[in-house]
Amino acid sequence: MASALSDRLSRIVKEMRGQARITEANVTDMLREVRMALLEADVALPVVRDFIARVKEKALGQEVVGSLTPGQVLVSVVNRELAATMGDGVADINLAAQPPAVILMAGLQGAGKTTTTAKLAKHLIEKRKKKVLTVSGDVYRPAAIEQLKTVTAQAGAEWFPSTPDQKPVDIARAAIDYARKHYFDVLLVDTAGRLAIDEALMREIQELHAVLKPVETLFVVDAMQGQDAINTAKAFSAALPLTGIVLTKLDGDSRGGAALSVRQVTGAPIKFAGVSEKLDGLEVFDAERHAGRILG
Numbered sequence: 001m002a003s004a005l006s007d008r009l010s011r012i013v014k015e016m017r018g019q020a021r022i023t024e025a026n027v028t029d030m031l032r033e034v035r036m037a038l039l040e041a042d043v044a045l046p047v048v049r050d051f052i053a054r055v056k057e058k059a060l061g062q063e064v065v066g067s068l069t070p071g072q073v074l075v076s077v078v079n080r081e082l083a084a085t086m087g088d089g090v091a092d093i094n095l096a097a098q099p100p101a102v103i104l105m106a107g108l109q110g111a112g113k114t115t116t117t118a119k120l121a122k123h124l125i126e127k128r129k130k131k132v133l134t135v136s137g138d139v140y141r142p143a144a145i146e147q148l149k150t151v152t153a154q155a156g157a158e159w160f161p162s163t164p165d166q167k168p169v170d171i172a173r174a175a176i177d178y179a180r181k182h183y184f185d186v187l188l189v190d191t192a193g194r195l196a197i198d199e200a201l202m203r204e205i206q207e208l209h210a211v212l213k214p215v216e217t218l219f220v221v222d223a224m225q226g227q228d229a230i231n232t233a234k235a236f237s238a239a240l241p242l243t244g245i246v247l248t249k250l251d252g253d254s255r256g257g258a259a260l261s262v263r264q265v266t267g268a269p270i271k272f273a274g275v276s277e278k279l280d281g282l283e284v285f286d287a288e289r290h291a292g293r294i295l296g
């Protein structure tokens with residue numbers, strides 16, 4: 001699929017070869033193709049519209065200089081705007097808080113929260129030399145608590161026990177207390193997901209947020225979710241002051257258009273990309289490289 005898209009963009013460049021200037025007409029032609037490309041990459045329609053409008057405005061003001069052709073200039077405007085929309089250089093985790101710095105993980109069930117919690121624990125231990133504690137607030141699925149226990153051990157962090165008969169906010173308080181007493185730098189809080197957005201879930205995570213006062217509230221979203229990602233992102237962003245996004249499963253064959261939708265809807269930076277099921281499969285998000293992937 002990616003190569004078909006590449007063909008599309010290179011065809012635009014080729015078709016525009018004989019044209020000396022960027023005009024309303026050739027910009028419009030070219031943006032029709034870009035629009036198709038973004039829709040094929042599963043970027044949500046309203047986000048595509050906004051993006052196209054911005055690119056059009058920028059492209060019409062561009063001079064064509066040197067050996068470049070209008071087609072090449074337009075493709076580079078599109079690339080630059082895509083990268084600029086998805087990235088703003090604040091990639092790493094913010095730990096500027098009275099220890100323990102609390103990181104709250106939010107997202108739908110299956111998005112990759114538990115896996116990402118362990119990946120982050122490993123990242124913070126290895127790259128930032130932090131002492132890390134994890135805890136699960138998922139009192140609905142005992143298996144999820146066990147899963148966090150297992151992956152936390154694999155990450156080399158410590159796990160704080162919780163049980164299904166507890167209230168998530170009580171677990172949160174106990175975990176913070178323990179982290180303080182034992183001088184942990186970071187407390188990672190995994191939360192319950194649902195298969196779809198529901199109000200009880202949102203209320204619960206809002207309560208957790210109020211108790212935990214996290215320095216980072218990360219929205220974990222599956223890149224394969226495609227068009228639906230925008231609705232999930234809207235709901236979580238309305239409920240919580242998100243500070244960052246982790247886009248998971250980028251090792252799959254989706255073109256990752258969800259990145260653009262989610263970034264635009266939440267305004268939060270995309271901090272990391274999940275690129276494998278393994279705990280070392282977490283990368284700092286690279287907006288430029290991702291722009292290339294979306295366009296093919």
Ligand code: GDP
Pocket residue numbers: 107108109110111112113114115116193248249250251252273274275276277281
């Ligand atoms: P949660 O319900 O949000 O906690 O999601 P999990 O962490 O349990 O992940 C759901 C599934 O997605 C598991 O099978 C994970 O191994 C898998 N997963 C998570 N992140 C990634 C990723 O970046 N790439 C791949 N390929 N699989 C992932």
